Amino acid sequence: xxxxxxxxxxxxxxxxxxxxxxxxxxxxxxxxxxxxxxxxxxxxxxxxxxxxxxxxxxxxxxxxxxxxxxxxxxxxxxxxxxxxxxxxxxxxxxxxxxxxxxxxxxxxxxxxxxxxxxxxxxxxxxxxxxxxxxxxxxxxxxxxxxxxxxxxxxxxxxxxxxxxxxxxxxxxxxxxxxxxxxxxxxxxxxxxxxxxxxxxxxxxxxxxxxxxxxxxxxxxxxxxxxxxxxxx
Numbered sequence: 219x220x221x222x223x224x225x226x227x228x229x230x231x232x233x234x235x236x237x238x239x240x241x242x243x244x245x246x247x248x249x250x251x252x253x254x255x256x257x258x259x260x261x262x263x264x265x266x267x268x269x270x271x272x273x274x275x276x277x278x279x280x281x282x283x284x285x286x287x288x289x290x291x292x293x294x295x296x297x298x299x300x301x302x303x304x305x306x307x308x309x310x311x312x313x314x315x316x317x318x319x320x321x322x323x324x325x326x327x328x329x330x331x332x333x334x335x336x337x338x339x340x341x342x343x344x345x346x347x348x349x350x351x352x353x354x355x356x357x358x359x360x361x362x363x364x365x366x367x368x369x370x371x372x373x374x375x376x377x378x379x380x381x382x383x384x385x386x387x388x389x390x391x392x393x394x395x396x397x398x399x400x401x402x403x404x405x406x407x408x409x410x411x412x413x414x415x416x417x418x419x420x421x422x423x424x425x426x427x428x429x430x431x432x433x434x435x436x437x438x439x440x441x442x443x444x445x446x447x448x449x450x
Contacts, residue, residue: 221387222348223380225336228355229328231381235361236321239269242370243317248310256367256433265367266313267305270320271298272360275343276353277327283338283350284331291343298343328354344450359385363432374425382428383409389431389449398447418442 222228243266251263260268275291275298282289292298308316336351362381365372374382383406390413393399403414405421419441420430426438436443 221384221391222352222355223384225351225354227380227384228352228358231378231384232328232354232358232361233325234378235358235365235381236325238372238376239361239365239368240318240321242365242368242372243314246314246368246370250370251310251313254369256369260367261306262368262370263306263310263313264302265364266317267302267308269360269364270305270313270317271301273320273324273357276357277324279340279353280327280331280350282340283335283353286338290341324357355384359388366429366433374429375423377425377428379409379424382424383411385428386411386413386424386431389428392449393431393447396447400444400446402441402444 223231246262246266251266252261254260255262255265257265278289278291281287292301305313305316331350336349338350339347340350340353341347342356358381362374362377362385366374386404386406390399399415401415401417403412403416403419404427405412405419406424406427407421408423411424420436420439420443421441422439426436429435429437430439430443431446432449434446436446
């Protein structure tokens with residue numbers, strides 16, 4: 219089980235995130251792109267390549283909803299991995315251009331999407347069925363979280379507090395669906411929200427809660443903070 223905000227809110231967080239992350243990508247030098255990201259085994263170039271190919275994958279879902287012709291995000295896990303691997307070999311200038319062009323294609327697909335098709339059902343790479351209206355939320359999560367993974371100065375504190383709150387709702391819903399919810403009470407001190415089972419309290423800004431649940435970074439929290447389950 220997962221949570222998604224309404225379409226209008228998702229569209230705003232998506233568009234804001236694309237702009238912020240595009241700016242960070244544009245500021246990366248060739249050497250910066252080759253340097254490690256926060257993801258084990260991935261350079262910053264890998265993160266940029268993934269964001270580009272994810273944009274195209276989400277266009278596939280919108281095409282599915284718009285046409286009724288089943289169009290998976292990726293033909294297979296192997297095709298997904300190969301697409302990222304091929305993209306990351308591009309020269310830095312071409313990689314930046316590829317990322318920008320993929321983001322522009324997705325933006326065009328979203329902005330011209332017929333309103334009546336937002337309710338059409340598609341499936342994620344993991345096989346979960348959801349309405350096409352959740353595609354902008356899927357992309358908002360990709361850009362903000364992987365924007366942090368770039369290790370280029372962006373943190374969860376730079377994302378809107380409402381986005382971080384919705385992300386916590388979503389991730390905890392995923393954990394609950396797997397019977398992996400952390401046995402703690404989580405208190406977000408800046409947005410007056412509490413989650414959890416009534417167990418020991420961990421607390422901090424909602425951005426720090428999001429960092430812990432998605433990237434196992436508990437540095438902004440206080441209390442006896444357990445290891446977070448793997449999100450995705």
